[in-house]
Amino acid sequence: MLRIEDLRFSYKDKPVLDGVDLEIRPGEVIGIIGPNGCGKTTLLKHLNRNLHPAVGRVLLDDKDIEKMTKADIARYVAVVPQSNEINFSFTVRDIVTMGRMPFLEKFGGESSEDLRKIDEAMEKTNIMEFADRFINTMSGGERQRVIIARALAQTPEIILLDEPTLHLDISNQFDVLDLVKKLSDADGLTVVIVSHDLPMVVRYCDRIVMLKDHKIFAAGAPEEVLTPEIMKEIFNIDAVFEKDPVSKQNTVRIYGSCTKRPK
Amino acid sequence: MTVGDTGKRRIRLLTVTAVLIVILLFSIVLDLTQAFFSLSLKEAFMAIFGKGTDVHVSIVQQINGPRVVMGCMVGAGLGISGAAMQAVFRNPMASPYILGLSSGAAFGAALAMTIPIAFIPMFVTRPLFAFVFCMATMFLVYFISRVGGRVPTETLLLSGIAVGSLFSALVSLLTYVAGERMAGIVYWTMGNLSQTGWQNTLIVIPLILAGSLIMATRGRELNAMMLGDAHAKDLGVDVKKVRLEMLISSSLVTAAAVAFVGIIGFVGLVIPHILRIVIGPGNRALLPLSMLGGAAFVVLCDYLSRSMFTSLGILPIGILTSLVGAPYFIYLLRRRKNEVGWN
Numbered sequence A: 001m002l003r004i005e006d007l008r009f010s011y012k013d014k015p016v017l018d019g020v021d022l023e024i025r026p027g028e029v030i031g032i033i034g035p036n037g038c039g040k041t042t043l044l045k046h047l048n049r050n051l052h053p054a055v056g057r058v059l060l061d062d063k064d065i066e067k068m069t070k071a072d073i074a075r076y077v078a079v080v081p082q083s084n085e086i087n088f089s090f091t092v093r094d095i096v097t098m099g100r101m102p103f104l105e106k107f108g109g110e111s112s113e114d115l116r117k118i119d120e121a122m123e124k125t126n127i128m129e130f131a132d133r134f135i136n137t138m139s140g141g142e143r144q145r146v147i148i149a150r151a152l153a154q155t156p157e158i159i160l161l162d163e164p165t166l167h168l169d170i171s172n173q174f175d176v177l178d179l180v181k182k183l184s185d186a187d188g189l190t191v192v193i194v195s196h197d198l199p200m201v202v203r204y205c206d207r208i209v210m211l212k213d214h215k216i217f218a219a220g221a222p223e224e225v226l227t228p229e230i231m232k233e234i235f236n237i238d239a240v241f242e243k244d245p246v247s248k249q250n251t252v253r254i255y256g257s258c259t260k261r262p263k
Numbered sequence B: 001m002t003v004g005d006t007g008k009r010r011i012r013l014l015t016v017t018a019v020l021i022v023i024l025l026f027s028i029v030l031d032l033t034q035a036f037f038s039l040s041l042k043e044a045f046m047a048i049f050g051k052g053t054d055v056h057v058s059i060v061q062q063i064n065g066p067r068v069v070m071g072c073m074v075g076a077g078l079g080i081s082g083a084a085m086q087a088v089f090r091n092p093m094a095s096p097y098i099l100g101l102s103s104g105a106a107f108g109a110a111l112a113m114t115i116p117i118a119f120i121p122m123f124v125t126r127p128l129f130a131f132v133f134c135m136a137t138m139f140l141v142y143f144i145s146r147v148g149g150r151v152p153t154e155t156l157l158l159s160g161i162a163v164g165s166l167f168s169a170l171v172s173l174l175t176y177v178a179g180e181r182m183a184g185i186v187y188w189t190m191g192n193l194s195q196t197g198w199q200n201t202l203i204v205i206p207l208i209l210a211g212s213l214i215m216a217t218r219g220r221e222l223n224a225m226m227l228g229d230a231h232a233k234d235l236g237v238d239v240k241k242v243r244l245e246m247l248i249s250s251s252l253v254t255a256a257a258v259a260f261v262g263i264i265g266f267v268g269l270v271i272p273h274i275l276r277i278v279i280g281p282g283n284r285a286l287l288p289l290s291m292l293g294g295a296a297f298v299v300l301c302d303y304l305s306r307s308m309f310t311s312l313g314i315l316p317i318g319i320l321t322s323l324v325g326a327p328y329f330i331y332l333l334r335r336r337k338n339e340v341g342w343n
Helices: A040-046 A070-076 A092-103 A112-124 A140-153 A170-187 A198-204 A228-235 B006-032 B041-048 B054-088 B101-114 B122-145 B153-189 B198-216 B219-227 B229-234 B239-261 B267-279 B283-307 B317-334
Strands: A002-011 A014-024 A029-033 A055-060 A077-080 A158-162 A190-194 A207-212 A215-220 A237-243 A250-257
Touching (some): A002 A040, A014 A040, A014 A215, A040 A158, A070 A092, A077 B229, A170 A190, A170 A198, A215 A228, B054 B198, B054 B219, B054 B239, B122 B153, B122 B198, B198 B239, B283 B317
């Protein structure tokens, strides 16, 4: 379980997070949304101590993250970063193997246990057939699967995804999020997604946290958070939350932008 | 060339290791035969174990012996430093020579040669000064070329060339000011293994081995850092600490390599690059093999520089490595888009 208590952070004198309290429950898929500059990515960076809070704490299973080693954190929290452009000709298996780094002794190699976890991660993400291909010859969607496999090889309890669909075409967007959702359902993995893509977020997330002006503005089930009023106020769009009649999935139908930005 | 398959890769690694060892051993024996007259391979080989005429034994053990060992150390050090720097800067163009580190270290060593310090022997001050100026160059180049947390190829090369030229000019200035006292320094700046005795070699060995050991044990972390600092941090790597370790240890190794034999260019660029194309970018194999490859390259070049142009006398080895390395560098620039590791 991951708990955030009164998290405050600022870049120079500009506040970016101004008192965020949040509990992320085991096994849930949680989406963090909000307009540009609201502090989404900064919040995510605190969850594996890429940033240190000015005030407040981040607790992993009631342990203060500041008191853990980097390897400890990496055994608990895996990250799928926004950009996965890789220029060197590592193979897919090389990249996934890196997921075992937090578990290895300085001078030791991978044990058979490690190799099994690596194979497992590649099987779950369906990239076994690519194992020997070079990462720098793969498409964005394929690379994203490889990075997710690497995250799984870390055998984490929590996976953080920063704009996971940003550089992907529409079919790969579904592929990647279907995969993440499946992993969460099957293994009880906790997933935190930061995204701008409202229809995708409501389709795949159990719970939505909306940030505005460096604070949590609303949190709860998608239909509670994404009311027409809130979407109008936060994103300046006319939109409704609905169940898609064909897929029976949650979606957001955006039918226009407000002409004038509300205060 | 594909090296993806894990089983094939292991075979390839073993093959490359074996080939490099053979080339190295062969170059060592060849280089041992060279003197003001040539020994036969058999005579040189016997003399290693003290068998043969006194002249042969003394040539091999006292003159060529330290020279060959120094050549191995210098080549190994420059090779692994280049490989480590390329990983830290995420840039296959980084190397001790291109980034001006060799020039910085050369200036430090030349300064020690020009200004003798009482009570401290020169075989201590030369590597010490070389290390200080090498470190200074490294951090200068690093901070000049850093743009918003990234180190773009263009600024890295430009600042390396600028700082390197500055130190080269300072070395020339020293030579000019010092006059005939520095006659040897001109030859030394072109890379020269002929002034090495056992004393200098025994100083260099531990420095280069210690620095190389630090680099070679960080292969896994360097792999993660080649994907980007963010990736490495997310995998639990203490990026700042590893980077600092690499900058210090590669400066130490470069300084030790330059202090007594001068600037031998392009070893740290050419060797890791060729190896990366053959065995792939994984640093756990690349770092130790760059030592082997660098050693073989330098000793082979030393042999060639002594045997190829006998009518001209002995060619400074730095000229030969640059004659091989510079065209390769140009070839890299031309092919940069297709080459692995280019952004």
